Amino acid sequence: SQQGEEDPQALSIQEGENATMNCSYKTSINNLQWYRQNSGRGLVHLILIRSNEREKHSGRLRVTLDTSKKSSSLLITASRAADTASYFCATSGTSYGKLTFGQGTILTVHP
């Protein structure tokens, strides 16, 4: 299995602080994608990082990938109450292959 497993399971911070979520997986990957899910809603695509990339930025998001450690991190800077959601990493072994999701990190940002 190439499951992504997130750490921590839950994270509670104050508005303006940075939030870091980690993801580990077991087998080689083609790409790793991060998603956000608001309670009971759909999955919103945040960012994709390919196996030959080490870092990507998108707005307040920074993703790193360490293939030697089979791990990735998602950093949200200057968090806002609206960032409150569950965050999932998902790995794929091929370019268009199935995504294998982790359990997710529940992020709560207090105003």
Place this chain on the structure above:
Amino acid sequence: EPEVTQTPSHQVTQMGQEVILRCVPISNHLYFYWYRQILGQKVEFLVSFYNNEISEKSEIFDDQFSVERPDGSNFTLKIRSTKLEDSAMYFCASSGAGGMSLYEQYFGPGTRLTVT
């Protein structure tokens, strides 16, 4: 901005009944997927579809499940005889537009299926 749409948003059905969940993927995408998420659990892959055929399926996707792309826009998931354990949120996704977003899978809002 283009998005994946799904209908209905909520479907309630009795055990043993057939249900069809509908999806309209992003128009220039080539790869289509179904996933499901049982309440409180991980999102699980069901099936992927490319060039009018299944490219991969999971163990969950047994003979009770089928997918179809009946026309150029719709992508459907059929469950022939629903079971209580089929109750879940079902997500459709699509990818493969080219350029930087080639491999990104974009998800629809989901259909919540409740089997009673």
